[in-house]
Amino acid sequence: MSKMRQFLLTSLFAATASLLAAQPGAADPMSDAKAIVADHETMPVFTPPGDAFDAKACMAGKKVLSIPISMTIPFNVELQKGMAAAAKEVGFTYTTWDNQLKVDQWIQGVSQAISQKYDALDIAGGLNPEVLGPQLAEARAAGLKISTTHLYDVTQDQFKGVDYSAKVDFSGAGKLLAAWAYVKTGGKPNVLIIGSSDVLPSIPFVKSIQAELKALCPECKQKHLDVPVSEWATKIQPGVQSALLADPTINYILPIYDSMSQFVVPALRITGSEGAVKIASFNGTPFVLDMVRENHVQMDIGESLGWAGYAAIDNIMRMMCGLPSAAKLNVPLLIFDERNIKTAGIPANFNDGYGDAHLEGFRKLWKLK
Template identity: 85%
Template sequence: MRLLFTISLLSTVMSVAAPLAAWADPMDDAKAIIAKHQKMPVFTPPGEAFDAKSCMAGKKVLSIPISMTIPFNVELQKAMASAAAEVGFTYTTWDNQLKSDQWIQGVSQAISQKYDVLDIAGGLNPEWLGPQLGEARAAGLKITTTHFYDVTQTAAPSVDYSGKVDFTGAGKLLAAWAYVKTEGKPNVLIIGSSDVLPSIPFVKSIQEQLKALCPECKQQHLDVPVSEWATKIQPGVQSALLADPGINYILPIYDSMSQFVVPALRITGSEGAVKLASFNGTPFVLDMLREGQVQMDVGESLGWAGYAAIDNIMRMMCGKPEVAKLNVPLLVFDETNIQTAGVPANFNDGYGDAHLDGFRKLWKLK
């Protein structure tokens, strides 16, 4: 009797659960992802408060970006230096022009000048400096990375603390945007660069989110190394559009790729019919958005990112747990709010300044 009752109960539960599953609306899910990132960013403490000024007194940090010829790195370093100045410790940016011998010289400088921390920043892979970082650790330096790994990736063994970025979250957002804006019928061309380590999970997150929202919808992936963007993106996009005129959205994972996508749209007569959304909030791309060439750009304030990176470095030096990801919110820029990014656009307008007061309180500076 008890067995029959259990079977009857299970049948009832399953009959109720089936309609509930059928009611799940992928369009509502996609819109919810977008709405979450259309609000003005608020500050969320990445960990417990600590007396940063006391524990960082006399400390020295040297940061080696991948190149100071890249505006992204210049702005990120400026923000990190500003945060360090507020706390009151020595922060040095190692100027370089994307040359490996210059990176190696930077590591040597950190060792010889007895720095406490060596930060590998803005796209520079610590594995490219394996032997040199080994020497630095042997000399007593701590090694950090800033804005390199995705939150799903494990840092190299040579790295003590890593300021990771939610590239996968940006990927889900881009997929949701394409799904909503095509009314649930995306035919997407994703442009990635697998030579940049976090690009791999970034592209995968777009692909998986699109499949989850729309299993039958079409998607394809164009992989172009960073060094070949200027020569391979435009013809690659043209070929894809000619082979499949049904493509209705292009998602370059880094927005600087967009400058090579737009000419391909013009040449193939696809401008207007094929839309474009990307990630980074690079000023010239935000200007393209304001002019109608790009429909959406997921931005991140580099001022905010710089303070978040310094926060994670100091947590390492002050004996606090590593943050799971840099405390940098992602914000959707589209035609409704693009004017807030400045005219011309810049790296920091449009995000508010909640991070400044937030980090100052977190570090017990006020």
């Protein structure tokens, strides 16, 4: 082979390799996974969910009633606190309908909104509006706007009886959990995913974990354990134990909701897997963040509920003011692990560790300053 021909062939191979490396499908999976993780390790910044508007003028004299799934759940209590604080800043009437997870109480809340001539009704914190279909139809006929807060995944369509929905990026959280497990196992994850298909966003959440793991590592093993919320206390621990005994090479457990972790840890202890099998999850529930600090859970993806409350009110006001709905609830997802877990508070709480960029951001967005 002539030197010129060899030079040309070498150049051609180099150019071809460079071109292939530039193709989206040819990227290094580990680099991709590390990039996903890195995107959620820094202090959150505020990104406007839409155009600025004069919220005080638009909402003058308006009344909003919010019905959470239950005020016995700390998550809902904190979310409602954030929503009430945001409404107070703008200056309109905001009422939380107190209830204890009873359908008749939810129905009474809708009736109250109609009889007291509220302008908008928000269904919050996991309450599926389909349960109140006839009542919400009556409310809309009376002129109320209907919204949901923190219920749907960004990939899901809202119930036809709803006007606006503040959707959550559960799919993004799933992608992040998969990337985390891939990175932390050196590209060799063997994952047990724990889901609850009876919770509306759980199916796309689990699917996003499964799809991302398959994209990063087609040959890697994964298993899905589905447990209804009502059976977490009785079915998660034995289900995890059985999975670990059947396959001792499992190295990661991904409960999609972090409160599940309290039932996973005992299973690890009983099977002698604690330390070898890691846990990563989503929600930022304070007692689970404490478990991260105590090294029982390796990582928890958190979302500030104070920030979520402001974002929810933003979307409700956009509905009332005739503006386009936000594509998703404007709440960043932040990784809490051994690096930054102390910033979540000791003991942890729902809002520490995220900064307060949302306060200045929303105030400017609403033209309050």
